[in-house]
Amino acid sequence: MKIAVLGASGRAGSEIVKEAAARGHEVLAIARNPEKIAAAPGVTAEAGDAADPEALAALIAGSHAVISALHFDVPAETLLSAIRKAGVSRLLVTGGAASLEVAPGKRLIDSPDFPEEWKPFAMGGITFLDALRKTDDVDWTFFSPAALIFEGPRTGSYRPGTDQLVTDEAGESKISFADYAIAMVDELEAHNHSHARFTAAY
Template identity: 75%
Template sequence: MKIAVLGASGRAGSEIAREAAARGHQVLGIARKPAGIPVAPGIVPVAGDATDPNALADLLRGQDAVISALHFDVTAATLLGALRQAGVKRLLVTGGAASLEVGGGTRVIDTPDFPEEWKVPAMGGIAFLDALRGETEIDWTFFSPAALIFEGPRLGSYRIGGDQLVTDAAGDSKISFADYAIAMVDELEQHRHPRTRFTAAY
């Protein structure tokens, strides 16, 4: 497939671009500073500003799918508008864990230990997901990570969840960026969660 990865110079975006290219997909890596995009066979780096939907649409034309690893200062309306203009029907989004549910239906963001300084950016992710849930034209998937996503080894395994936070036997919820990328590209290829949110953790 021909895949555009937005935010391909970031931690999640760079891993996703590498994973997709390693599986034989043609990856268009888009970032404001393309020098940070991984150099690997199958990845074409290009400069782009996702806050400009018209310019972004020009870059996205001809792609089979878009994977967004952007921060949520780029709104769902802006991104969906660019996809519609470009004629791209599939969007996968690197989401946040804050809206996942823990015991009793309480969201992660509403738990007492959730850091106050993280709430504003986390609410951006929640608003983005809420906007996607009203979208019927673009085939979207919102991938919430584990509570902790970290630089670590590529184990090649993970467990899938829906709206509930996935934890291990010790009660921890975590996944490496490398394995997060595996789960994202698996979803790209297997298309198990159309127009819904899922999560993955060890």
């Protein structure tokens, strides 16, 4: 499969590029600073700015899917505009955990111990997901990680979920970037969550 990864030099993006290429996919790795993208078989690094939908559309045209590992400073409609112009049918988004439910009708961001300083960024992810949920003409998937996503080993193990925060027997919700990338590429290949959100954690 030919895929384009946006934000390919970041922590999530670089692991997704690595995982997808290792499985034999043809990866176009796009970043503002492509020199930061590790060279690997099957990976082509290109400079690109997702805030410029016309230029991005030209870059991603011909891809079977786009995986966005961007921060939420690029609005959903800007990215969707590029997807539409390029004629790409699928968009998978590295999302945030804040909108996951910790109890019926109660989101993680609404928890009393959710750090106040994280809320502006977290709201960006929530706004992005809300925009996707109003989108019918692009086959989107929003992947919320565990509450804690960290640099760690690739274990090849995770537990999937949908709209509820996944926690372990100690009540913790966490996953490494490497295993997050496995779950993302699994979704790319299995296509289980069309027009939907899912999550994964240990």
